[in-house]
Amino acid sequence: MQFSSQLLENAVNEFAKLPGIGKKTALRLVLHLLKQTELSVTHFSEVITKLRTEIKFCHRCFNVADGDICSICANSMRQQETICVVESIRDVIAIESTQQYNGVYHVLGGSISPLDGIGPDQLNIASFVQRLETERTKEIIFALNPTIQGDTTIYYIQKKIKSFDVRITTIARGIAFGGELEYADELTLGRSLQNRIPVENYVAHK
Amino acid sequence: MQFSSQLLENAVNEFAKLPGIGKKTALRLVLHLLKQTELSVTHFSEVITKLRTEIKFCHRCFNVADGDICSICANSMRQQETICVVESIRDVIAIESTQQYNGVYHVLGGSISPLDGIGPDQLNIASFVQRLETERTKEIIFALNPTIQGDTTIYYIQKKIKSFDVRITTIARGIAFGGELEYADELTLGRSLQNRIPVENYVAHK
Numbered sequence: 352m353q354f355s356s357q358l359l360e361n362a363v364n365e366f367a368k369l370p371g372i373g374k375k376t377a378l379r380l381v382l383h384l385l386k387q388t389e390l391s392v393t394h395f396s397e398v399i400t401k402l403r404t405e406i407k408f409c410h411r412c413f414n415v416a417d418g419d420i421c422s423i424c425a426n427s428m429r430q431q432e433t434i435c436v437v438e439s440i441r442d443v444i445a446i447e448s449t450q451q452y453n454g455v456y457h458v459l460g461g462s463i464s465p466l467d468g469i470g471p472d473q474l475n476i477a478s479f480v481q482r483l484e485t486e487r488t489k490e491i492i493f494a495l496n497p498t499i500q501g502d503t504t505i506y507y508i509q510k511k512i513k514s515f516d517v518r519i520t521t522i523a524r525g526i527a528f529g530g531e532l533e534y535a536d537e538l539t540l541g542r543s544l545q546n547r548i549p550v551e552n553y554v555a556h557k
Numbered sequence: 558m559q560f561s562s563q564l565l566e567n568a569v570n571e572f573a574k575l576p577g578i579g580k581k582t583a584l585r586l587v588l589h590l591l592k593q594t595e596l597s598v599t600h601f602s603e604v605i606t607k608l609r610t611e612i613k614f615c616h617r618c619f620n621v622a623d624g625d626i627c628s629i630c631a632n633s634m635r636q637q638e639t640i641c642v643v644e645s646i647r648d649v650i651a652i653e654s655t656q657q658y659n660g661v662y663h664v665l666g667g668s669i670s671p672l673d674g675i676g677p678d679q680l681n682i683a684s685f686v687q688r689l690e691t692e693r694t695k696e697i698i699f700a701l702n703p704t705i706q707g708d709t710t711i712y713y714i715q716k717k718i719k720s721f722d723v724r725i726t727t728i729a730r731g732i733a734f735g736g737e738l739e740y741a742d743e744l745t746l747g748r749s750l751q752n753r754i755p756v757e758n759y760v761a762h763k
Contacts, residue, residue: 353653355628356621362608365601369586380575382647384609385621392609395571396602402568403590403598415562415591422561441588447559 352378359385411482413458413475414443423447423455430454432489436479436508438462438496446494454492457482462500463507471507479508483515493521497539523548558584565591617688619664619681621646629653629661636660638695642685642714644668644702652700660698663688668706669713677713685714689721699727703745729754 352374354360359381366377384392408414409421412434416422423429423443433454437443438461446452459474482488491512495501509519525543526535535543558580560566565587572583590598614620615627618640622628629635629649639660643649644667652658665680688694697718701707715725731749732741741749 352650353656354621354650355615355653356612356623358604358608358612358623359621361604365604368601370589371582371585376577378647378650379577381608382645383576384605385612385646387609389609393606395574396606398567398571399590400599400602402564402587403593403595406562406564406591409561415560415565417562417564439588440591441584444558444560444584447561450559 412456413460413478414456415440428453432487433492434482434488434490435492435494437494438501438504442494454490459495459504462495462498462504464500464503474504476508476511480511483512483517488515488517490518490520493519495521497524618662619666619684620649620662634659638693639698640688640694640696641698641700643700644707644710648700660696665701665710668701668704668710670706670709680710682714682717686717689718689723694721694723696724696726699725701727703730 352363354363362381362384363374363377366372366380367374369377372380384395387395405417407416407418409416409424410419411424412421414421414423424431430453434457435446435452435454436457436459437446438459440458443456443458446456457475457479459476459479461469461474463469463471463474483491493505493508495504505521512519523546524539525546526532526539532540558569560569568587568590569580569583572578572586573580575583578586590601593601611623613622613624615622615630616625617630618627620627620629630637636659640663641652641658641660642663642665643652644665646664649662649664652662663681663685665682665685667675667680669675669677669680689697699711699714701710711727718725729752730745731752732738732745738746
């Protein structure tokens with residue numbers, strides 16, 4: 352792409368560094384910003400800089416926070432004795448959006464993946480074990496991605512914490528609601544057979 | 558979507574204002590920026606602010622420019638007597654990318670569209686007529702979008718400039734290269750029949 356302005360080219364290149372944004376989309380975004388008022392573009396930049404420089408991570412659960420403790424950990428209305436273990440902040444947002452969970456979280460920061468050079472030490476696992484030692488906990492819910500890496504991580508952590516007197520569960524994995532059996536992959540279908548649950552325990556809707 | 562941080566929420570909202578970016582994509586971009594170094598995020602913001610506050614528009618052709626005159630107008634290697642009339646800066650970039658054009662441009666800033674409240678006075682048409690009065694011009698090439706608005710704009714400008722001794726052309730419109738006749742809409746196919754050209758004049762490839 353040929354630009355007649357260096358400023359324009361720089362801005363397009365910066366946007367094109369973002370995931371899923373190619374040069375053409377970057378140009379569209381930049382030309383959109385060019386049409387906005389100076390005030391709103393300056394505001395846009397400030398919000399981004401502020402995000403990166405001022406954001407903190409919760410000392411307890413490693414979720415994003417505006418202070419030392421995130422708003423979920425600080426909320427006394429939530430069950431502080433139920434911990435949902437997730438891979439990333441995005442998963443916290445996804446679960447919060449369901450409005451079906453009222454406990455607290457622990458963000459691992461990824462899953463064990465030797466191929467990508469991610470071992471247990473790169474994740475917030477030690478701090479999780481420490482948390483079980485110091486906090487009264489009733490239940491741990493694993494909500495990791497249904498991948499080999501996710502399963503490995505559950506297996507690893509479960510071995511580390513088996514001495515604690517706590518209920519350990521994982522979110523249900525199976526055929527997605529609205530999905531069709533014939534299009535499900537064999538692994539999903541096979542596991543959903545193995546992990547079948549009594550109909551009287553099945554919660555169809557709340 | 559539920560966020561546990563106001564900073565995160567603000568950043569997601571700002572990104573979601575961009576065209577074609579929804580809340581989920583905005584969140585993905587913001588979480589990507591969170592993982593980058595402070596330096597690179599600050600740089601990102603600076604480039605955007607700089608773009609909006611420092612960019613200028615060429616006094617002659619209204620293309621984006623770093624100074625008073627854009628790099629295309631300032632380039633003495635280009636044919637200054639051929640003017641390609643386009644709707645937007647994006648069209649300049651698209652034509653420059655073909656590397657098939659060596660003249661200069663005139664950016665109208667849109668096309669006449671009464672339904673959107675855009676009349677001739679909102680576009681850079683008066684300055685274009687003035688340009689023809691003061692500059693020696695041999696050919697004007699209309700490269701507007703093949704829409705009702707584009708055609709209206711060509712018709713309007715053409716009437717304004719018919720007193721000037723200058724060749725007026727428009728870019729070829731017809732079946733796109735690689736396209737198939739049976740999938741072309743009737744308007745395109747009909748017009749490409751009406752505007753057929755002698756085979757000896759047809760430039761297959763350069």
